[in-house]
Amino acid sequence: MPAITEDAIRELAAFRGEEAPVTSCYLNVDGRHHTRREEYEQELDHLVRGAKPRANGTHSVASDLRRITEFVRGGIDRSTTRGLAIFSCTAHDFWEVVLLPVPVRNKVVIQSAPAVSQLERLVNEFNRFGVLLADRQRARMFVFEMGELTDHSERLDELPRDYDARGEKDQGDKHAHVEALASQHLRQAAAAAFDLFRSGGFEHFTIGCPDPIAHELESNLHPYLRERLAPRVGVQPSASLEQIRQAVIDLELEVDRLEEAEQVDRLRAAVATSQRGVAGLPGVLAALSEHRVQSLLVSDGFSQPGWRCEACHLLTTVGRNCPACQGEMAQVEDAVEEALDDALRQSCAVRVCVGNADLDVLGRIGALLRY
Numbered sequence: 001m002p003a004i005t006e007d008a009i010r011e012l013a014a015f016r017g018e019e020a021p022v023t024s025c026y027l028n029v030d031g032r033h034h035t036r037r038e039e040y041e042q043e044l045d046h047l048v049r050g051a052k053p054r055a056n057g058t059h060s061v062a063s064d065l066r067r068i069t070e071f072v073r074g075g076i077d078r079s080t081t082r083g084l085a086i087f088s089c090t091a092h093d094f095w096e097v098v099l100l101p102v103p104v105r106n107k108v109v110i111q112s113a114p115a116v117s118q119l120e121r122l123v124n125e126f127n128r129f130g131v132l133l134a135d136r137q138r139a140r141m142f143v144f145e146m147g148e149l150t151d152h153s154e155r156l157d158e159l160p161r162d163y164d165a166r167g168e169k170d171q172g173d174k175h176a177h178v179e180a181l182a183s184q185h186l187r188q189a190a191a192a193a194f195d196l197f198r199s200g201g202f203e204h205f206t207i208g209c210p211d212p213i214a215h216e217l218e219s220n221l222h223p224y225l226r227e228r229l230a231p232r233v234g235v236q237p238s239a240s241l242e243q244i245r246q247a248v249i250d251l252e253l254e255v256d257r258l259e260e261a262e263q264v265d266r267l268r269a270a271v272a273t274s275q276r277g278v279a280g281l282p283g284v285l286a287a288l289s290e291h292r293v294q295s296l297l298v299s300d301g302f303s304q305p306g307w308r309c310e311a312c313h314l315l316t317t318v319g320r321n322c323p324a325c326q327g328e329m330a331q332v333e334d335a336v337e338e339a340l341d342d343a344l345r346q347s348c349a350v351r352v353c354v355g356n357a358d359l360d361v362l363g364r365i366g367a368l369l370r371y
């Protein structure tokens, strides 16, 4: 599965359904949320039932919905996939499936072009992991992004050696020589990891190594890397690519949960003290309209109808007269989704939280504010 890139998203977004509209379907198949496949299949049935009236009898859209259902019922490899994004326009024989290593918000959109805002959000949000695996002789270096590992081990050979082995060898102190070589090797590995980080290679960092050398390897890391250090992965340089990938996926989940809990805690504290925090949809929409939102937290599956002003584009939970300009407002099917799109356009960070009871209590949506 190729990682989804900004270029790939732009290409998708450029498609236009001239003959018939495009059906975009996002489906959360995350194993943490839906342990049985029947659960996400039911979610899809629900989405499709809701979308059928919007097809307006268009043959192409009806066929899109059938094809999407058949694809999902054909089975998904959930060891690697937690979210699906499917784009279909039968009239143009257009069909794209993006398998995502992260969960998505369930949604079917029928419009003239693929609805790519969720994909954009994921690409913007998804942090890359630098992975350094080392033992006393070997080292390997990877970057993990959107479920894929890229090998950067060549960097380990590019740095100049800082230890000249020849002198020691002549002295015949074999043990000291082996120790010095191993220490040099770990310094090299740490330096190569920092080199990759400095060239913009990743945001999070983890190491995998045998316990006895963990302290030495960590102490060789540049302070910038040490402060980014996530818990260690339980794999070593001899592991297979698939073992490494699975270990990093598990770690990413753990880090993601920690970050999510930390952000919801911050939100709760901010709301409690009325300082730079707002909870509930009406408050979030007001903050968005004032461009005060720094990051937005929303519970997976939260959806609520609302209103959008046709003149000044203000988004609110109650209509039909715009409180800002007194203009006419039009009803929108899902004000939450529109709020996320607005947030994206304002370059806010957006996090979709799955099964976070604390956020649910706060009204299923909240925002940390810039001021």
Ligand SMILES: [Zn+2]
Residues within 6 Å of the ligand: 309, 310, 311, 312, 313, 314, 322, 323, 324, 325, 326, 327
């Ligand atoms: Zn208005």
